[in-house]
Ligand SMILES: Cc1ncc(COP(=O)(O)O)c(C=O)c1O
Protein backbone atom coordinates (compact mmCIF):
# COMPACT_ATOMS: atom_id res chain seq x y z
CA UNK A 181 0.00 0.00 0.00
CA UNK A 182 3.02 2.29 -0.04
CA UNK A 183 2.07 3.72 -3.46
CA UNK A 184 -1.41 4.58 -2.26
CA UNK A 185 -0.23 5.93 1.12
CA UNK A 186 2.18 8.33 -0.55
CA UNK A 187 -0.34 9.37 -3.22
CA UNK A 188 -3.11 9.93 -0.66
CA UNK A 189 -0.81 12.02 1.51
CA UNK A 190 0.31 13.95 -1.58
CA UNK A 191 -3.32 14.93 -2.15
CA UNK A 192 -3.30 16.77 1.18
CA UNK A 193 -0.46 19.01 0.10
CA UNK A 194 -0.65 19.23 -3.69
CA UNK A 195 -3.88 19.70 -5.69
CA UNK A 196 -4.85 16.24 -6.95
CA UNK A 197 -1.61 14.91 -5.46
CA UNK A 198 0.35 16.00 -8.52
CA UNK A 199 2.26 18.85 -10.10
CA UNK A 200 0.78 18.37 -13.57
CA UNK A 201 -2.81 17.13 -14.10
CA UNK A 202 -2.15 14.27 -16.55
CA UNK A 203 -0.15 12.42 -13.89
CA UNK A 204 -3.20 11.97 -11.67
CA UNK A 205 -4.83 9.32 -13.95
CA UNK A 206 -8.07 11.21 -13.26
CA UNK A 207 -10.17 9.35 -15.82
CA UNK A 208 -8.89 5.92 -14.80
CA UNK A 209 -10.24 3.84 -11.94
CA UNK A 210 -6.69 3.09 -10.75
CA UNK A 211 -4.34 5.40 -8.90
CA UNK A 212 -0.99 6.22 -10.45
CA UNK A 213 1.99 4.21 -9.22
CA UNK A 214 4.42 6.38 -7.26
CA UNK A 215 7.69 6.12 -9.13
CA UNK A 216 10.89 5.56 -7.19
CA UNK A 217 13.46 4.95 -9.88
CA UNK A 218 14.06 4.68 -13.59
CA UNK A 219 16.74 2.80 -15.52
CA UNK A 220 16.90 2.31 -19.27
CA UNK A 221 13.43 1.42 -20.54
CA UNK A 222 12.14 0.58 -17.06
CA UNK A 223 10.48 2.27 -14.10
CA UNK A 224 10.15 0.92 -10.58
CA UNK A 225 7.50 2.10 -8.14
CA UNK A 226 7.60 2.46 -4.35
CA UNK A 227 6.33 -1.12 -3.92
CA UNK A 228 9.05 -2.62 -6.12
CA UNK A 229 6.77 -3.25 -9.15
CA UNK A 230 8.54 -2.73 -12.45
CA UNK A 231 7.06 -1.35 -15.66
CA UNK A 232 8.25 -1.06 -19.23
CA UNK A 233 8.01 2.69 -19.79
CA UNK A 234 6.23 3.93 -22.90
CA UNK A 235 5.71 7.48 -21.57
CA UNK A 236 9.35 8.48 -21.18
CA UNK A 237 8.51 11.47 -18.95
CA UNK A 238 6.08 12.56 -21.75
CA UNK A 239 8.84 12.61 -24.32
CA UNK A 240 12.21 13.72 -22.98
CA UNK A 241 13.77 10.35 -22.09
CA UNK A 242 14.81 9.31 -25.59
CA UNK A 243 18.10 7.97 -24.25
CA UNK A 244 16.27 5.98 -21.59
CA UNK A 245 16.26 6.71 -17.87
CA UNK A 246 19.48 7.80 -16.21
CA UNK A 247 21.68 7.44 -19.26
CA UNK A 248 25.24 7.35 -17.92
CA UNK A 249 26.55 10.18 -20.13
CA UNK A 250 23.73 12.47 -19.05
CA UNK A 251 24.17 11.53 -15.39
CA UNK A 252 27.93 12.16 -15.61
CA UNK A 253 27.40 15.54 -17.26
CA UNK A 254 25.00 16.57 -14.50
CA UNK A 255 27.31 15.32 -11.72
CA UNK A 256 30.42 16.96 -13.11
CA UNK A 257 28.71 20.29 -13.76
CA UNK A 258 27.03 20.65 -10.42
CA UNK A 259 30.33 20.27 -8.57
CA UNK A 260 31.27 23.78 -9.70
CA UNK A 261 28.28 25.34 -11.49
CA UNK A 262 24.74 25.28 -10.13
CA UNK A 263 23.36 28.73 -10.95
CA UNK A 264 24.95 32.09 -11.65
CA UNK A 265 22.41 34.19 -13.50
CA UNK A 266 25.38 35.17 -15.67
CA UNK A 267 26.77 34.15 -19.06
CA UNK A 268 28.43 30.71 -19.16
CA UNK A 269 30.28 28.75 -21.83
CA UNK A 270 27.87 25.84 -21.40
CA UNK A 271 24.90 27.87 -22.63
CA UNK A 272 26.96 29.01 -25.61
CA UNK A 273 27.86 25.38 -26.37
CA UNK A 274 24.23 24.24 -26.35
CA UNK A 275 23.01 27.27 -28.32
CA UNK A 276 25.76 26.84 -30.92
CA UNK A 277 25.13 23.12 -31.13
CA UNK A 278 21.43 23.62 -31.87
CA UNK A 279 21.98 26.52 -34.30
CA UNK A 280 24.58 24.58 -36.28
CA UNK A 281 22.86 21.19 -36.36
CA UNK A 282 19.16 22.04 -36.75
CA UNK A 283 17.88 23.85 -39.86
CA UNK A 284 16.41 27.36 -39.77
CA UNK A 285 17.72 28.33 -36.32
CA UNK A 286 20.00 31.37 -36.68
CA UNK A 287 19.68 32.37 -33.03
CA UNK A 288 18.09 30.83 -29.96
CA UNK A 289 16.90 31.91 -26.49
CA UNK A 290 16.85 29.39 -23.63
CA UNK A 291 13.88 29.29 -21.24
CA UNK A 292 12.67 26.81 -18.62
CA UNK A 293 9.73 24.94 -20.15
CA UNK A 294 7.79 24.31 -23.33
CA UNK A 295 5.08 26.69 -22.15
CA UNK A 296 7.60 29.50 -21.74
CA UNK A 297 9.01 28.76 -25.18
CA UNK A 298 5.66 28.92 -27.03
CA UNK A 299 4.36 31.87 -25.00
CA UNK A 300 7.55 33.83 -25.70
CA UNK A 301 7.65 32.89 -29.38
CA UNK A 302 4.13 34.25 -29.85
CA UNK A 303 4.98 37.45 -27.98
CA UNK A 304 8.04 37.88 -30.18
CA UNK A 305 5.94 37.32 -33.31
CA UNK A 306 3.49 39.97 -32.11
CA UNK A 307 6.31 42.38 -31.33
CA UNK A 308 7.95 41.75 -34.70
CA UNK A 309 4.82 42.11 -36.83
CA UNK A 310 3.00 44.72 -34.76
CA UNK A 311 -0.13 42.54 -35.02
CA UNK A 312 -2.20 40.93 -32.25
CA UNK A 313 -4.01 37.89 -33.58
CA UNK A 314 -2.63 34.37 -33.53
CA UNK A 315 -3.96 31.19 -35.10
CA UNK A 316 -3.74 27.85 -33.32
CA UNK A 317 -5.22 24.48 -34.22
CA UNK A 318 -7.90 22.59 -32.33
CA UNK A 319 -6.34 19.63 -30.53
CA UNK A 320 -2.85 21.11 -30.53
CA UNK A 321 -1.38 21.81 -27.12
CA UNK A 322 1.25 24.48 -26.60
CA UNK A 323 1.37 24.54 -22.81
CA UNK A 324 -0.75 26.35 -20.28
CA UNK A 325 -0.33 29.98 -21.40
CA UNK A 326 -3.77 31.66 -21.42
CA UNK A 327 -3.96 32.46 -25.14
CA UNK A 328 -3.48 28.78 -26.01
CA UNK A 329 -6.13 27.32 -23.73
CA UNK A 330 -8.87 27.15 -26.33
CA UNK A 331 -9.76 23.78 -27.86
CA UNK A 332 -6.44 22.56 -26.52
CA UNK A 333 -5.19 18.98 -26.58
CA UNK A 334 -3.57 16.83 -23.89
CA UNK A 335 -5.11 17.00 -20.39
CA UNK A 336 -7.49 19.78 -21.47
CA UNK A 337 -8.95 17.42 -24.09
CA UNK A 338 -8.92 14.40 -21.76
CA UNK A 339 -10.90 16.33 -19.17
CA UNK A 340 -13.24 17.71 -21.86
CA UNK A 341 -12.64 21.30 -20.75
CA UNK A 342 -13.93 23.65 -23.48
CA UNK A 343 -12.03 26.64 -22.16
CA UNK A 344 -10.22 27.17 -18.90
CA UNK A 345 -11.44 28.87 -15.74
CA UNK A 346 -9.31 31.85 -14.84
CA UNK A 347 -8.69 32.83 -18.44
CA UNK A 348 -10.40 36.15 -19.12
CA UNK A 349 -12.23 36.62 -22.42
CA UNK A 350 -9.68 39.35 -23.14
CA UNK A 351 -6.80 36.83 -23.17
CA UNK A 352 -8.30 34.65 -25.88
CA UNK A 353 -10.06 37.24 -28.00
CA UNK A 354 -7.04 37.36 -30.29
CA UNK A 355 -6.74 33.59 -30.61
CA UNK A 356 -8.33 32.10 -33.72
CA UNK A 357 -8.85 28.35 -33.65
CA UNK A 358 -8.45 26.51 -36.96
CA UNK A 359 -9.03 22.92 -38.03
CA UNK A 360 -5.88 20.81 -38.35
CA UNK A 361 -5.11 19.50 -41.84
CA UNK A 362 -7.79 21.73 -43.42
CA UNK A 363 -6.23 24.28 -45.76
CA UNK A 364 -9.57 25.70 -46.89
CA UNK A 365 -10.32 26.66 -43.31
CA UNK A 366 -6.96 28.48 -43.08
CA UNK A 367 -7.69 30.28 -46.33
CA UNK A 368 -11.05 31.52 -44.98
CA UNK A 369 -9.41 32.73 -41.75
CA UNK A 370 -6.74 34.64 -43.65
CA UNK A 371 -9.30 36.07 -46.08
CA UNK A 372 -11.05 37.60 -43.10
CA UNK A 373 -8.20 38.50 -40.73
CA UNK A 374 -5.02 38.22 -42.84
CA UNK A 375 -3.60 41.67 -42.09
CA UNK A 376 -4.14 41.24 -38.32
CA UNK A 377 -2.50 37.85 -37.88
CA UNK A 378 0.94 37.89 -36.25
CA UNK A 379 1.58 34.16 -36.34
CA UNK A 380 0.26 30.69 -36.84
CA UNK A 381 1.51 28.18 -34.28
CA UNK A 382 1.29 24.48 -35.07
CA UNK A 383 2.52 21.09 -33.87
CA UNK A 384 3.77 19.81 -37.24
CA UNK A 385 3.36 16.31 -35.88
CA UNK A 386 0.60 16.70 -33.32
CA UNK A 387 1.02 14.53 -30.24
CA UNK A 388 -1.55 16.04 -27.92
CA UNK A 389 -4.80 14.81 -29.49
CA UNK A 390 -3.03 11.50 -29.83
CA UNK A 391 -0.52 11.38 -32.65
CA UNK A 392 -1.85 13.12 -35.76
CA UNK A 393 0.76 14.13 -38.34
CA UNK A 394 0.16 17.15 -40.54
CA UNK A 395 -0.30 16.29 -44.21
CA UNK A 396 2.65 17.57 -46.28
CA UNK A 397 0.43 19.52 -48.70
CA UNK A 398 -1.36 21.13 -45.77
CA UNK A 399 1.87 22.38 -44.17
CA UNK A 400 3.15 23.62 -47.52
CA UNK A 401 -0.12 25.49 -48.15
CA UNK A 402 -0.07 26.91 -44.64
CA UNK A 403 3.47 28.18 -45.12
CA UNK A 404 2.58 29.83 -48.45
CA UNK A 405 -0.48 31.54 -46.95
CA UNK A 406 1.56 32.83 -43.99
CA UNK A 407 4.18 34.25 -46.35
CA UNK A 408 1.58 35.90 -48.61
CA UNK A 409 0.03 37.60 -45.58
CA UNK A 410 3.20 38.56 -43.68
CA UNK A 411 2.37 36.27 -40.72
CA UNK A 412 5.08 34.22 -39.04
CA UNK A 413 4.91 30.43 -39.02
CA UNK A 414 5.87 28.91 -35.67
CA UNK A 415 6.58 25.19 -35.48
CA UNK A 416 6.02 23.92 -31.97
CA UNK A 417 8.59 21.12 -31.84
CA UNK A 418 8.53 20.82 -28.06
CA UNK A 419 7.54 17.17 -28.50
CA UNK A 420 8.70 16.33 -32.02
CA UNK A 421 12.07 18.13 -31.88
CA UNK A 422 15.03 15.70 -31.61
CA UNK A 423 12.37 12.95 -31.41
CA UNK A 424 10.95 12.15 -34.84
CA UNK A 425 14.40 12.89 -36.27
CA UNK A 426 17.39 14.73 -34.85
CA UNK A 427 16.38 17.75 -36.96
CA UNK A 428 12.76 17.42 -35.92
CA UNK A 429 9.52 17.31 -37.87
CA UNK A 430 10.59 20.20 -40.10
CA UNK A 431 13.14 17.88 -41.73
CA UNK A 432 10.32 15.72 -43.18
CA UNK A 433 8.25 18.46 -44.72
CA UNK A 434 10.57 20.80 -46.62
CA UNK A 435 8.75 23.77 -45.09
CA UNK A 436 10.71 26.59 -43.52
CA UNK A 437 9.26 27.91 -40.23
CA UNK A 438 10.15 31.43 -39.08
CA UNK A 439 10.39 30.36 -35.43
CA UNK A 440 10.68 26.96 -33.75
CA UNK A 441 10.04 26.05 -30.12
CA UNK A 442 11.81 23.24 -28.26
CA UNK A 443 11.75 21.66 -24.79
CA UNK A 444 11.58 18.05 -23.51
CA UNK A 445 14.55 16.21 -25.15
CA UNK A 446 16.73 19.33 -25.42
CA UNK A 447 16.99 19.51 -21.62
CA UNK A 448 17.98 15.85 -21.20
CA UNK A 449 15.18 15.40 -18.65
CA UNK A 450 15.81 18.61 -16.68
CA UNK A 451 13.43 21.62 -16.88
CA UNK A 452 14.23 23.39 -20.10
CA UNK A 453 12.84 25.05 -23.21
CA UNK A 454 14.01 27.29 -26.05
CA UNK A 455 12.79 29.21 -29.03
CA UNK A 456 14.79 30.20 -32.05
CA UNK A 457 14.68 30.97 -35.72
CA UNK A 458 15.22 33.85 -38.14
CA UNK A 459 17.94 36.25 -37.05
CA UNK A 460 15.97 39.38 -38.00
CA UNK A 461 13.08 38.18 -35.84
CA UNK A 462 15.23 37.01 -32.89
CA UNK A 463 17.03 40.37 -32.86
CA UNK A 464 13.77 41.95 -31.73
CA UNK A 465 14.33 40.34 -28.31
CA UNK A 466 15.57 42.42 -25.41
CA UNK A 467 18.39 43.49 -24.83
CA UNK A 468 18.79 43.91 -28.62
CA UNK A 469 15.20 44.86 -29.36
CA UNK A 470 11.93 45.95 -27.75
CA UNK A 471 10.35 42.55 -26.89
CA UNK A 472 11.05 41.86 -23.23
CA UNK A 473 11.48 38.27 -22.07
CA UNK A 474 13.67 37.18 -19.17
CA UNK A 475 14.40 34.32 -16.75
CA UNK A 476 16.47 33.99 -13.57
CA UNK A 477 17.02 30.30 -14.25
CA UNK A 478 17.20 30.45 -18.05
CA UNK A 479 20.32 28.77 -19.43
CA UNK A 480 21.01 27.12 -16.08
CA UNK A 481 24.41 25.37 -16.34
CA UNK A 482 23.30 21.97 -15.02
CA UNK A 483 20.38 21.93 -17.44
CA UNK A 484 22.61 23.05 -20.30
CA UNK A 485 25.06 20.24 -19.51
CA UNK A 486 22.30 17.61 -19.47
CA UNK A 487 20.89 18.98 -22.73
CA UNK A 488 24.29 19.11 -24.41
CA UNK A 489 25.14 15.55 -23.35
CA UNK A 490 21.79 14.35 -24.72
CA UNK A 491 21.90 16.22 -28.01
CA UNK A 492 25.55 15.39 -28.79
CA UNK A 493 24.90 11.72 -28.10
CA UNK A 494 21.88 11.75 -30.40
CA UNK A 495 23.72 13.71 -33.08
CA UNK A 496 26.74 11.38 -32.99
CA UNK A 497 24.61 8.23 -33.17
CA UNK A 498 22.15 8.72 -36.03
CA UNK A 499 21.41 4.98 -36.06
CA UNK A 500 19.50 5.50 -32.79
CA UNK A 501 16.68 6.99 -34.88
CA UNK A 502 16.67 4.00 -37.22
CA UNK A 503 16.57 1.69 -34.23
CA UNK A 504 13.62 3.32 -32.48
CA UNK A 505 11.70 3.67 -35.74
CA UNK A 506 12.22 -0.08 -36.44
CA UNK A 507 11.01 -0.97 -32.94
CA UNK A 508 8.06 1.40 -33.23
CA UNK A 509 7.10 -0.23 -36.55
CA UNK A 510 7.32 -3.64 -34.85
CA UNK A 511 5.03 -2.35 -32.09
CA UNK A 512 2.58 -0.85 -34.57
CA UNK A 513 2.41 -4.02 -36.67
CA UNK A 514 2.06 -6.24 -33.62
CA UNK A 515 -0.75 -4.08 -32.18
CA UNK A 516 -2.61 -4.11 -35.50
CA UNK A 517 -2.24 -7.88 -35.85
CA UNK A 518 -3.55 -8.57 -32.35
CA UNK A 519 -6.39 -6.09 -32.84
CA UNK A 520 -7.38 -7.94 -36.02
CA UNK A 521 -7.21 -11.39 -34.37
CA UNK A 522 -9.30 -10.20 -31.44
CA UNK A 523 -11.67 -7.96 -33.36
CA UNK A 524 -10.67 -4.87 -31.37
CA UNK A 525 -11.71 -1.53 -32.92
CA UNK A 526 -8.20 -0.10 -33.10
CA UNK A 527 -6.55 2.45 -35.35
CA UNK A 528 -2.86 3.23 -34.91
CA UNK A 529 -1.36 6.58 -35.85
CA UNK A 530 2.43 6.62 -35.82
CA UNK A 531 5.12 9.03 -36.90
CA UNK A 532 8.58 7.55 -36.28
CA UNK A 533 8.76 6.78 -32.52
CA UNK A 534 5.61 8.74 -31.60
CA UNK A 535 2.49 6.58 -31.65
CA UNK A 536 -1.10 6.44 -30.40
CA UNK A 537 -3.49 3.52 -30.20
CA UNK A 538 -6.98 4.91 -30.86
CA UNK A 539 -10.06 2.86 -30.04
CA UNK A 540 -12.33 3.61 -32.96
CA UNK A 541 -13.96 2.16 -36.04
CA UNK A 542 -13.00 5.25 -38.05
CA UNK A 543 -10.62 4.68 -40.95
CA UNK A 544 -8.51 7.73 -40.30
CA UNK A 545 -7.87 10.35 -37.64
CA UNK A 546 -6.70 13.63 -39.12
CA UNK A 547 -7.96 16.27 -36.71
CA UNK A 548 -9.51 17.05 -33.33
CA UNK A 549 -13.06 16.17 -34.41
CA UNK A 550 -11.93 12.72 -35.59
CA UNK A 551 -9.95 12.13 -32.40
CA UNK A 552 -12.87 13.16 -30.18
CA UNK A 553 -15.03 10.41 -31.69
CA UNK A 554 -12.81 7.70 -30.17
CA UNK A 555 -14.02 5.39 -27.43
CA UNK A 556 -12.23 6.77 -24.38
CA UNK A 557 -13.84 4.22 -22.08
CA UNK A 558 -12.42 1.33 -24.09
CA UNK A 559 -9.03 3.01 -24.08
CA UNK A 560 -9.27 3.33 -20.29
CA UNK A 561 -9.96 -0.40 -19.90
CA UNK A 562 -7.03 -1.16 -22.18
CA UNK A 563 -4.72 1.20 -20.31
CA UNK A 564 -5.68 -0.30 -16.95
CA UNK A 565 -5.10 -3.83 -18.27
CA UNK A 566 -1.68 -2.88 -19.64
CA UNK A 567 -0.67 -1.17 -16.41
CA UNK A 568 -1.58 -4.26 -14.41
CA UNK A 569 0.59 -6.26 -16.79
CA UNK A 570 3.60 -3.97 -16.23
CA UNK A 571 3.21 -1.63 -19.21
CA UNK A 572 3.33 2.06 -18.36
CA UNK A 573 1.57 4.08 -21.06
CA UNK A 574 -0.37 7.34 -21.16
CA UNK A 575 -3.70 7.17 -19.29
CA UNK A 576 -5.42 8.98 -22.16
CA UNK A 577 -5.58 8.33 -25.87
CA UNK A 578 -5.11 12.07 -26.40
CA UNK A 579 -1.41 11.64 -25.71
CA UNK A 580 1.51 9.96 -27.44
CA UNK A 581 3.55 6.85 -26.64
CA UNK A 582 7.33 7.18 -26.89
CA UNK A 583 10.18 4.71 -27.26
CA UNK A 584 13.76 5.17 -26.13
CA UNK A 585 17.04 3.84 -27.47
CA UNK A 586 17.10 1.49 -24.45
CA UNK A 587 13.97 -0.34 -25.64
CA UNK A 588 14.66 -3.61 -27.45
CA UNK A 589 12.59 -6.33 -29.11
CA UNK A 590 12.15 -7.85 -25.65
CA UNK A 591 10.19 -4.85 -24.33
CA UNK A 592 8.07 -4.69 -27.48
CA UNK A 593 7.28 -8.41 -27.17
CA UNK A 594 6.31 -7.83 -23.55
CA UNK A 595 3.85 -5.11 -24.62
CA UNK A 596 2.32 -7.39 -27.23
CA UNK A 597 2.13 -10.36 -24.82
CA UNK A 598 0.19 -8.28 -22.31
CA UNK A 599 -2.06 -6.94 -25.05
CA UNK A 600 -2.86 -10.52 -26.17
CA UNK A 601 -4.57 -11.10 -22.82
CA UNK A 602 -6.85 -8.03 -23.20
CA UNK A 603 -10.50 -8.85 -23.83
CA UNK A 604 -13.41 -6.48 -24.11
C1 LIG B 1 3.79 20.40 -28.33
C2 LIG B 1 3.91 20.92 -26.92
N1 LIG B 1 4.10 22.25 -26.74
C3 LIG B 1 4.22 22.77 -25.52
C4 LIG B 1 4.16 21.98 -24.40
C5 LIG B 1 4.33 22.61 -23.06
O1 LIG B 1 5.54 22.18 -22.49
P1 LIG B 1 5.76 22.19 -20.90
O2 LIG B 1 4.91 21.12 -20.34
O3 LIG B 1 7.24 21.91 -20.77
O4 LIG B 1 5.40 23.54 -20.43
C6 LIG B 1 3.98 20.60 -24.55
C7 LIG B 1 3.90 19.68 -23.40
O5 LIG B 1 3.51 19.90 -22.34
C8 LIG B 1 3.87 20.07 -25.84
O6 LIG B 1 3.69 18.77 -26.04
Ligand SMILES: N[C@H](C=O)CCC(=O)O
Pocket residue numbers: 200201202203238321334335388419579
Ligand atom coordinates in the same frame (compact mmCIF):
# COMPACT_ATOMS: atom_id res chain seq x y z
N1 LIG C 1 0.86 16.15 -23.26
C1 LIG C 1 1.58 16.87 -22.26
C2 LIG C 1 2.85 17.32 -22.87
O1 LIG C 1 3.31 16.91 -23.87
C3 LIG C 1 1.81 15.99 -21.09
C4 LIG C 1 2.73 16.54 -20.03
C5 LIG C 1 2.02 17.31 -18.96
O2 LIG C 1 1.14 18.11 -19.24
O3 LIG C 1 2.40 17.13 -17.79
